[in-house]
Amino acid sequence: MAQFEMTFGFRGPYQVLIDAQVIQDTEKFKMDLVGGLERTLSGKVKPMITQCSIRHLYLLKEVPQSTKEALILTAKTMERRRCNHHVLDEPLSTLECFNSVIDPKNSLTNKNRYVVASQDEDVRRYCRGIKGVPLVYVKRSVMIIEPMxxxxxxxxxxxxxxxxxxxxxxxxxxxxxxxxxxxxxxxxxxGERQQVKSITEGDEKAGKKKKAKGPKGPNPLSVKKSKKAKVGEQNDQKEETRRGGILDEALGDPDAGERQETRDPVTDIIDGAFDETQDRAAKRKRKRKHKSE
Structure with missing residues (x-):
C-alpha cells in the first residue's frame, strides 16, 4: 500500500469494497475479516458493502438458514455503499455493480480511492484496467493483496x-x-562562477610555501657590552697615556709636565694601584734560597 499512498494519495482508514463471496469464504475458513484486511493492508480499514451484494446474500439457496443469517449479520456490520440498484427487481452482478460504484464515467480512474476485495476473477480483471485500484482476495484461508x-x-x-x-x-x-x-x-x-573563483584562489594560497618560523637572534645594536672589556680598554688607554708622558719628558718635551699635571687624580690612584700590583708580582717570582745540608 505504500506505493499506492505515494502515487495515488491513499490514506487510512482505507475504504474496502467487499463482495458477498468474500464474506462467505471468510466465514467458511473461520477468518476474522476486518482483522485480516488490516494486516494485509497494514492499516485501519473501513469495510463497505453495496446494496446488490447484500441482496446476493439474501438470495442464497444452498446454504443452511443459520449460516445465511450469520453472513447477513456480518454484512450489516459494514458501512452500506449506495449503488441505487435497490429499485431493480433483481440485483446486478458484482461486476456491473462495482463498475457503477468505482468508475461510473468510465474514465479508468479510481476517483474515490477504493480497495476492492473480491473473489470474482472477472471483477479483479476489470479493476486491473483502472489506475490505482488495490485488489485483495482470499486463497485457502490466506488473504492476499495483488501486485500493482x-x-x-x-x-x-x-x-x-x-x-x-x-x-x-x-x-x-x-x-x-x-x-x-x-x-x-x-x-x-x-554565483556559481564566483564560487569556482574563490575555490581557485584558495588553492593558490594553499600552494604558496610559508617561511619556517623559529627563534630569532638578538639585535646586535641592543646588546649591552661587557663591563670587564670596557674597564680593560680604559686601563690600556691610561697606561699608554702615562708612558707617553714619561717618554716625552725624557726627550725634553716642555709640555710633558703640563700634561702630567693636568691628569685626572682618579687616574693617578689607578696607576698607583697598578704599580703596587706589579711590585708584588715581582717579589713572588724571587726564588727562595735553600739551606745546604
Missing part, C-alpha cells in the same frame, strides 16, 4: 517523469532569474 497492475505502474512512472521534468524546469527558471539579477546589479560574475 500494469496500468497503475504506467501511471506511476508517468507521474515520476512529470515530477522530474517540472523539477528541471523550476531549476532552469531559478538560474535564469538569478542571472538577470546579477546583470541588473552590474556583477558579470554569477
Amino acid at each position: 497492475a500494469t496500468s497503475s505502474v504506467n501511471a506511476r512512472e508517468g507521474m515520476e517523469r512529470e515530477k522530474f521534468r517540472s523539477g528541471l524546469k523550476t531549476r532552469a527558471t531559478e538560474l535564469v532569474g538569478k542571472r538577470k539579477r546579477d546583470e541588473d546589479d552590474g556583477d558579470p560574475v554569477t
Whole structure:
C-alpha cells in the first residue's frame, strides 16, 4: 500500500469494497475479516458493502438458514455503499455493480480511492484496467493483496517523469532569474562562477610555501657590552697615556709636565694601584734560597 499512498494519495482508514463471496469464504475458513484486511493492508480499514451484494446474500439457496443469517449479520456490520440498484427487481452482478460504484464515467480512474476485495476473477480483471485500484482476495484461508497492475505502474512512472521534468524546469527558471539579477546589479560574475573563483584562489594560497618560523637572534645594536672589556680598554688607554708622558719628558718635551699635571687624580690612584700590583708580582717570582745540608 505504500506505493499506492505515494502515487495515488491513499490514506487510512482505507475504504474496502467487499463482495458477498468474500464474506462467505471468510466465514467458511473461520477468518476474522476486518482483522485480516488490516494486516494485509497494514492499516485501519473501513469495510463497505453495496446494496446488490447484500441482496446476493439474501438470495442464497444452498446454504443452511443459520449460516445465511450469520453472513447477513456480518454484512450489516459494514458501512452500506449506495449503488441505487435497490429499485431493480433483481440485483446486478458484482461486476456491473462495482463498475457503477468505482468508475461510473468510465474514465479508468479510481476517483474515490477504493480497495476492492473480491473473489470474482472477472471483477479483479476489470479493476486491473483502472489506475490505482488495490485488489485483495482470499486463497485457502490466506488473504492476499495483488501486485500493482500494469496500468497503475504506467501511471506511476508517468507521474515520476512529470515530477522530474517540472523539477528541471523550476531549476532552469531559478538560474535564469538569478542571472538577470546579477546583470541588473552590474556583477558579470554569477554565483556559481564566483564560487569556482574563490575555490581557485584558495588553492593558490594553499600552494604558496610559508617561511619556517623559529627563534630569532638578538639585535646586535641592543646588546649591552661587557663591563670587564670596557674597564680593560680604559686601563690600556691610561697606561699608554702615562708612558707617553714619561717618554716625552725624557726627550725634553716642555709640555710633558703640563700634561702630567693636568691628569685626572682618579687616574693617578689607578696607576698607583697598578704599580703596587706589579711590585708584588715581582717579589713572588724571587726564588727562595735553600739551606745546604
